[in-house]
Amino acid sequence: MSNTLQPLIKTHNLAIGYKSKGQDVRSLHSDINVKLNAGEFVCLLGPNGAGKSTLLQTMCGFIPELDGVVFINNRPISSVSGKELSLMVSVVLTERIEVSNMTVFDLVSLGRSPYTGFFGRMRKRDVKKVKEAISAVGLNGFESRLLVQMSDGERQKAMIAKALVQETPLIVLDEPTAFLDLPSRIELMHLLRQLSHTRNKGILLSTHDLDLALQMADKVWLLAEGKKMESGTPEDLVLTNEFRRFFEREGILFDNNTGQFTIDEKKLKTIRLVGKGIEYKWVSRALARKGFASSDEPVSGMEVEIRSDGHPEYLLTGPSGKTHRLRTIEDLLDQIDTENSSL
Structure with missing residues (x-):
């Protein structure tokens, strides 16, 4: 795994939130200072409602910063055009794709839209890259398979192939394992980690799979309401008790020795x-x-x-x-x- 001197994406004193219908501003977090390098696999962890999706959408340019700056390739993201942004970052959202007649090839081909022009004409080079991306995520032979005939895990792999074929240095995923069973979650996390390291891509995803993040992530970002955002290697965050500070609740303890949550029962x-x-x-x-x-x-x-x-x-x-x-x-x-x- 290699790091570049210049991060793919970083924030400087970032404040995130959104405007309500009455245009009142609701700030969720401020003073966020994080960065992500090429070849790094980073997991964003936090309880429901912590603002993980808001942070990811702000860092991808979908939601404007309330304060501070998001830099992508050393440029303020607010100065980057939509066309340029599509060549810098690809995004995989949580929503299930429910299109009755769409095949895996059709879906993955959408990732070539920044290169195929207004009419979306696929050249031989584009077709080759689509097939290579499908193979890279382990879906050989699935090109003509309808999405509705596939498992959630297979569909999520197809979404990752779509992100890969977009050929961006940065991939951002919002809860990619949300609908998957445990074996599929492990397989998908391993796939993303492998793609990050072998292809020198920066991959950032939000997840509730704390156990898997502890095992596989190069860096972890911790986000919770009322707490300053923390980032670092999983091991450092355990040893400094940050996992305990962020996730322990009354009756639920985080065991630093095992990296697991336990129930705090009175031992009779x-x-x-x-x-x-x-x-x-x-x-x-x-x-x-x-x-x-x-x-x-x-x-x-x-x-x-x-x-x-x-x-x-x-x-x-x-x-x-x-x-x-x-x-x-x-x-x-x-x-x-x-x-x-x-x-």
């Missing part, structure tokens, strides 16, 4: 857990869901010993001293309930 009891490896992790997690804290130290009450020789076995010793041999975590939890009910 402690269970001694003896074991190691992946079974230890998942038993501990299951116990936490039941409201137990796991401990390596001897404690009064119950003890679970994990044995694994390719076939896990869980030995539960209850307050009576009797040991139960159990084969699944489900059986272990059921037996813990039985032991508790007999106290």
Whole structure:
């Protein structure tokens, strides 16, 4: 991955918001100073209503700045014509495409409109680039497939191909994984990261997939109501507790060790857990869901010993001293309930 000295896009003391029907101005955020370089994959994270879409639309020139400046290729975006802008940034919005007779080729071809002129005549070079973009997103053989016959994940890939064939250095996506199942979200995020790094493109997307952003993003931008926008590598934002500050709510905690959210339940009891490896992790997690804290130290009450020789076995010793041999975590939890009910 390479960075250029000059960012593809940056903001200087940017204020974002919009005007109501009565022309009253509503400011959402101010003093936003961020930048995005070529070859960077950046995720914009924040709760619903934080202003993520407003920020993206402002940075793409769809909404004017309330204050400050958005620079694209070192030029104020307000001085860039629509034609020039279409050669600098391509945008993928959240809305589903519902056109009954549109094929993948038809959709992706729309990305060549900055190059095909008023009548949209496709030359051999344009056709070749459309096919190359379709292949690049893993849709080989889908050129003639109708969009209505495709899954949400496949349609989103087609939208990314449309952005690719526009041949802009910057691609901006608003919630591209919103309608997708988990495997499709992972696949799409991996695809975007790969395209950013292998094609030296700046890719910026808004998402609620915090776990995937932590794993894949080069940089993360954090946006929330009433807080100053923060940006940095995912690791720095975890270590400085910014993720906690932005996302923790009463009863919901962000665990810096695992990078995951947990429910803050009062641990009524402690269970001694003896074991190691992946079974230890998942038993501990299951116990936490039941409201137990796991401990390596001897404690009064119950003890679970994990044995694994390719076939896990869980030995539960209850307050009576009797040991139960159990084969699944489900059986272990059921037996813990039985032991508790007999106290």
